[in-house]
Amino acid sequence: MKPFGRIAVCGMIGAYNAPGGSGHVQNLVEIIARRITMTGFLLMDFEERFDAARRDLAEWHRQGKLVSNETVYEGIENAPAAFLGLFSGKTRGKCWYGWQINVKLLDKKGRSLYRGGTLL
Secondary structure (H helix, E strand, C coil): CCCCCEEEECCCHHHCCCCCCCCCCCCHHHHHHCCCEEEECCHHHHHHHHHHHHHHHHHHHHCCCCCCCEEEEECHHHHHHHHHHHHHCCCCCEEEEECCCCCCCECCCCCECEECCEEC
């Protein structure tokens, strides 16, 4: 890092299962020598800005300025691969999994119990 650099730290999920502990800072001498500032924060520290952030992020996404990476698995047959992919590094960004079950619910006279997509 450059002298007087700044590091913002939020979240350590990648280090929870790290060998040798919960993820420790290395090369502390560099922080001192380069006069680097490291500050931790929690998401809730900025709760008052959530609405504005949601609005801005949605607009940037619509404009194509913000692109999300995701891995999508579909179908019950892909459930094992989706689950294992979470822990093996095979997924990219957000991992989505889903399947659709097509079931017809009928009453005793054989009439559909659905009207306009709603179960009666």
